[in-house]
Amino acid sequence: MHSNLWIEETFEDYLGLRFKVERILFSGKSEFQTVDIVETKGHGKMLLNDGLVMVTERDEFAYHDMITHLPLFTHPCPKNVLVIGGGDGGTAREVIRHTGIEKCTMVEIDAMVVDACKQYIPQTSCALNNKKVNLVIGDGVKFVKETSEKFDVIIVDSTDPIGPAQPLFGEEFYQDVYNCLSDDGIVVSQGESSWYAIDIQRSLLTVLNRVFPKCFLYNFSNLTYPGGLWCFTFASKKHHPINDFNEQRVKDSGLTFSYYNTRLHTAAFALPSFVISELSDLIDNSEL
Structure with missing residues (x-):
């Protein structure tokens, strides 16, 4: 018997993305949001927070490769x-x-997301019990304000700036991020879609420019976020993501990737002209 259930993520009042659901694996409501994990026909297991697609097994590697490597x-x-x-x-x-x-210290505010992914999406959650991972269930905004630890790289792997993620787009938060980065530290953040949220990109980049000397925007492509072409922001105290990039280190690492590679590392900073014209006063990309 085949399921006739479809889920639809809607964006504002004019766009919808529909996915065929084979079965519902988990559905819960935490103090922060609704959390659902479903098995889809074409994209494998899928995590949704408040009805918005966070992760699918089919294309999660694009996001995770580019936000980390x-x-x-x-x-x-x-x-x-x-x-x-x-x-x-x-x-x-x-x-x-x-x-x-x-x-790798990971601060996630919602234990339900972690527990559900550990149970139902081992493809992404498989490293959470690794001895190098220090998992903290707590508020990332509070954590960066209070920690005395210094980090070389901080990765803000957040949802859109609504609900519990809203403070992760503010100046006070990024000042705290700056303070707990090492002297040559880098912060990369989920940076929305230039197609549908260039106003949010402008707001986030304005904040980053007030705090960091070097600010960039770079692209990645995925299947399941509205618009397909999405961005990360890159802010640094010292290092330039292209001029200070040594391709040999990637080759020497012995790592293989499903999305990231050395040519894409550089190419990701080549932005569409409409993005440059909208954001050129806030990014160093226009000089590349």
């Missing part, structure tokens, strides 16, 4: 990494593949 191969010697959010575990999984990483 690009900053980790730009920084010359990352050892201590902080992930804020990322409850599905995919970002932590990719971070600890780098043999030089000594510790």
Whole structure:
């Protein structure tokens, strides 16, 4: 018997993405959001928070490759990494593949997301019990304000700036991020879609420019987020993501990737002209 159930993610009042559901694996409501995991026909297992697609087995590697390997191969010697959010575990999984990483602290506000992904999406959550991963269930905003630890790379693997993720797009948060980065630290954040949220990109980049000397925007492509072409922001105290990128380190690492590669590392910063014209005053990309 085949299921006739479809789920639809709607964006504002004019766009919908529909996915064929084979079965519902988990459905719950935490103090922060609704959490659902479903088995889909074409995209494998899928995590939704408040009805928005976070992760699918089919294309999660694109997001997780680009949010982790690009900053980790730009920084010359990352050892201590902080992930804020990322409850599905995919970002932590990719971070600890780098043999030089000594510790990956992951601060996720919603235990239900972590527990559900551990049970139903081992593809992304498989590293959460690794001894190098220090999993903290708590508020990332509070964590960066109070920690005395210094991190080489901070990865803000957040949802859209609504609900519990809203403070992760504010200036106070990024000032705290700056303060707990090492002297040559890098922060990469989920940076929305230029097609549908260039106003949010402008707001986030304005905040980053007030705090960091170097700010960039870079692209990745995926199947399941509205618009398909999405971005990360890259902000750094010192390192330039292209000029300070040593391709040989990628080759010497022995790592293989499903999305990331050395040519894509550089190409990701080549932005469409409409994005450059809208954001050129806030990004260094226009000079590349």
